[in-house]
Amino acid sequence: MRELVTTIVQFLVDHPDKVEVKEVEGAQTRVLELRVAKEDMGKVIGKQGRTARAIRTILSAASAKMEKRTVLEILE
Numbered sequence: 001m002r003e004l005v006t007t008i009v010q011f012l013v014d015h016p017d018k019v020e021v022k023e024v025e026g027a028q029t030r031v032l033e034l035r036v037a038k039e040d041m042g043k044v045i046g047k048q049g050r051t052a053r054a055i056r057t058i059l060s061a062a063s064a065k066m067e068k069r070t071v072l073e074i075l076e
Helices: 002-012 038-045 047-066
Strands: 020-025 029-035 069-075
Touching (some): 038 047, 038 069, 047 069
16 A cells, blocks of 8 residues: 555656655554655645545545545654
8 A cells, every 4th residue: 555655756856866655554544655755745635625535535445445444643
């Protein structure tokens, strides 16, 4: 999951080298913490959160096969 988010976000931003995804594993849930450069934050979130929602939709579809819920948190 971490590699999936990293790949998607690196294609969206101007500074792909500053993309960091940290994975926190739980019993039922996996949390992915995404950090990007401050000037790329708007590109990751998108207008009215559409890009972030699309990334979360892809994550939920991919995590359904693994039978584990995945949550994406976008941090500053």
